[in-house]
Amino acid sequence: MLSYKTIIAKNIRHLMPPPIRNFLLQHPATFSARGEKWREENPYRNESQEWLAPGDSKYQFGIIKEFWHLHWPFIAACRDLNVSYKIIDISGPDWLDVLKKSGCDAFLCRPSVQYKTWKEMYDEKLRIFSAIDPRIIFPDPEALWIWESKRRMHYWLDAHNIPHPKSWVFYNKKYAIDFASQCNLPIIFKSNMGSGASGVIIFDNRGSLQRHITHCFSKGYSTYRRIRNDREFGSVFLQEYLQDVREWRTVRIGNSFFGYEKGSCNGLHSGSKRFFYGQPPDEVLHLTKKITDIGKFMSMNIDIFLTSDGRLFVNELQAIFGQSGSREICRVDNQTGRMIWDKHSEKWIFEPGTFCQNYLCNLRVETLIKLLDTRKNISATPQVTP
Known part of the structure; x- marks a missing residue:
């Protein structure tokens, strides 16, 4: 039976006008209730923290615990694929020993991003552990480090010469205000953390933009999805506004590629919940493969703008x-499936089927198994002495 806190958290979005709803969502009590709601929706919350697959399981995976139990799709995937697992909590001071002595062959992780300090904890600990231990963390720590940070993403794209909208990051209020006094309008403000357009504001008034910048440097900024005191201070992220663009969401998990077009609402594609299906354009898939090959990313979503004159921007x-849930995110001629790059014909091939079970975690677990199998085969290959 759901608690009263969970019932409130589930319905607050639908029962109140947006300004009141957003104010209440940031309240500490509501934040706590939201966490309780998600934990109660974990179908495995009352089961053992370790599960041994019946029969023969080649590996045992460590599933790193997420604060609101959003790690549960990894549990479902391991059970579907008959892979043993162990839930591992790295939030304590003994986290390093917990990982070292877990006995797991590899680790699956979905960091918490509801609170800035939580995300920082995962970033710090996963990067430190990956530097001293050869076991695979999936998705890889580099990809998780970029996730939910507009600044890090911008720096990474810049460093690898990947086309993306012009962006400016300021750590000095005066420089930001001076820029705002002469930049082209409209211009977009984005919070460093935030999903579903929760931290995106389009400014077409110079005075409003400058007041917002002052607010960010004096009082800080937080999206309605985060607790009120979890504020971003001391920096501002601004991005050029691209008119009349289409946006494709592409996904790579292992060597499977997916894509669909995102509709827009009030000038924004993120959070619109409008989807259009069809075979993704080859140039969009090519860019997705290029970026994920550069980063060696085996679990990555890339949202790509397509301008009216054919240019692509990440x-x-x-x-x-x-x-x-298990919504299939690639559909061609009303068939669900995935796109595969055929290196022999050098063409994208559509393969019908269902591949998105448990929020795509089945495919993530299958990819991790293949990575371990490949590593095992390489280590077993006899080395020829020259």
């Missing part, structure tokens, strides 16, 4: 992304 990189 809008988002996300190792984990919003996905509704």
Whole structure:
């Protein structure tokens, strides 16, 4: 039976006008109730923290615990695929020993991003552990480090010469105000963390933009999805506004590629919940493959703007992304499936089927198994002495 807090958290979005709803969502009590709601929706919350697959399981995976139990699709995937697992909590001071002595062959992780400090904890600990231990963390720590940070994503895209909308990051209020006094309008403000357009504001008034910048540097900024005191201070992220663009969401998990077009609402594609299906354009898939090959990313969502004159710009990189249950996200001629790059014909091939079970976590677990199998085969290959 759902608690009264869970009932409130589930219905607050639908019962109140947006300004009141957003104010209440940031309240500490509501934030706590939202966490309780998600934990109660974990179908495995009352089961053992370790599960041994019946029969023969080649590997045991460590599933790193997420604060609101959003790790549960990894549990479902391991059970579907008959892979043993163990839930691992790295939030304590003994986290390093917990990982070292877990006995797991690899780790699956979906970091918490509801609170800035939580995300920082995962970023710090996963990067430190990956530097001293050869076991695979999936998705990889580099991809998870980029996830939910507009600044890091911008720096990464810049460093690898990937086309993306012009962006400016300011750590000095005066420089930001001076820029705002002469930049082209409209211009977009984005919070460093935030999904579903929750931290996106389009400014077409110079005075409003400058007041917002002052607010960010003096009082800080927080989206309605985060607790009120979890504010971003001392920096501002601004991005050029591209008119009349289409946006494709593409996904790579292992060597499977997916894509659909995102509709827009009030000038924004993120959070519109409008989807259009069809075979993704080859140039969009090519760019997705190029970026993920450069980063060696085996679990990545890339949102790509397509301008009216055919140019492509990357809008988002996300190792984990919003996905509704087992909704199939690639459909061609009313068939669900995935896109595969055929290196022999050098063409994209559509393969019909269902591949998105448990929020795509089945495919993530299958990809991790293949990575471990490949590593095992390489280590077993006899080395020829020259």
